[in-house]
Amino acid sequence: MIQGFLAYLLWGIFPLYFPLLQPAGPVEILAHRFVWTLVVMAIVLLVMRKWRELREASARTWGIVSLAAIFIAVNWGVYVYAVNSGHVAEAALGYFINPLVSVLLGVIFLKERLSPLQKWSVAIAAIAVVVLTIGVGRPPVLALVLAFSFGFYGLLKKRVQLSATASLTAESMIMTPLAIAYLVYLGRQGTGTFTAHGAGHALLLVSAGFATALPLLLFGIGAKKIPLSTIGLMQYITPTMQMSIAIFIAGEHLEPARWIGYVIIWVAVAVFIADIVIRHRRTRRARRAERVRSADSAERVGPADPLERTEPAEAEERNGSATPRTAAEGDR
Template identity: 50%
Template sequence: MTPLRLGYLYGLGAYLLWGFFPLYLRLLRPAGPLEILAHRIVWSVVFVALLLAALRNVGFLRALLRRPWALAGIVAASALIAVNWGTYIYGVNSDRVVETALGYFINPLVVVLLGVTVLRERLRRAQWLALGIGASAVVVLTLDYGRLPWLALTLAFSFAGYGLVKKRLGLPAAEGLFVESAVLALPALGYLAWLTRRAESTFGHVSAGHTALLVLAGAATAIPLLLFAGAANRLPLSSLGMVQYLAPILQLGCGVLIFHEPMPPARLAGFALVWLALVVFTADAVRQSRRTRANNRTAASQTPVPTA
């Protein structure tokens, strides 16, 4: 199997798992969002630690301790991913799966916005147009909801910020997830101990299946992330960018078709604007990628061949 085909399989696997993740989270009721988040953090540490031990890859911790700036970045990344996970769990278990899907639809646009405001990048006209359409969509959805879609915006900005910090850190997927979860593990364990002391913990008190599902939250977190890393290492950025829309499409389907959340005409119009913005954004990204490859081929063909 070629690396490109393997990359597509990894990418499809990651986004299929993320797309159907709301179904898994619903199975964790009656645990509350914070309890689910705490278990997700703790069991992620356990799962990835076992994986790294099996791969005999624990030496990276010593090198990491010699990089104080990297440790500060990991703390920031941990805080952002905790906000993202917690918001997503809350959204799914409060019957707002459609709004969580919106957050991941607009995430690419927020990434571009952060590129302008944080990295001082210059945008092409098509990217500005996509941002303008996306802003219009937020206005329409605000009017429909009667409030700012804060849950979707929190998901989009927290995940975009997390990606920005991760890009600066440059840690591999498994090692990065382990360190980030380890930073959060102590407060997560403290919260679970507090719940147990108050006799409010559902762990071990609902059913054996419920307890097993809470434990498996670590694997459910790590596996799609590792598949995504495998895809990112094998696919062009433009191809990976198009595959990423599979997850929010499936999440939207879960919200509307399985959980029967409302989709009135005004909300549908807001989503249509978001999709139009993504079409403009993706078409520009594909065009720019092809132009770059063509320029590289032209430069390579014009390079003089050394003679003996």
């Protein structure tokens, strides 16, 4: 669980990290992020011996990965722009909205059904967007782009039969030629910052690869050890930290209309979290009841005479199979 927490923690402090990469612009930072992420992930795949995944990937898989790469490029680029231009709170809003957008996309494209609480959370979030649009005088464009770009990215990733590490490597492979071309263009124009601001700045740009890969790898390890319902709750660590940074460190001013809109979003998030908790409890109760039924069934099937139970047990041990009681205990 600690690995998952650390992953969300690292993502949460990104608003403190990306300003350190200035005076590089958002697109230059994005280009370096893809290039150095590819370097890091190539080493990771080499160590983990997972290159075979990419070699055996079908043309359809590469096509889906290409679309996913475009969406994540938009997401990363807009996020860096938002953070480095003083819109950290709006960036955080995007990631508060994102889980609700993902639910909506699941309904539209995967024909998934919403629970009553999910319907309420999506409706409340829509009201918040309307309130922000009317109150501030414009829709929260950056937040919506971040939420929908990452939502479509997640939707495409559900259709890719690759591990998270292999998929990120493939996405970086697709975007890196464009990234290198852009960096070469900046160099020829004399506007690139990689070699123009000392070794410290160059190392910070290189570190973008580690900053991208490390939380993903931690999340991949942690996700195997914690329930999906816990992940659903933990994902709000990141935007909560980002919103705190926006208000208490970056000193962003939020007009009353924005506060009202954000509070409505938080109500939608609270309803969404309540749905996660309720579903998790129902699942646990159902599993507990199933284990009890399995145990009762095993006891009814077994012979009542202890002397009669010995021979079948010994026979099953010789045959290498488990008794019904052992199988039931194994489920626990």
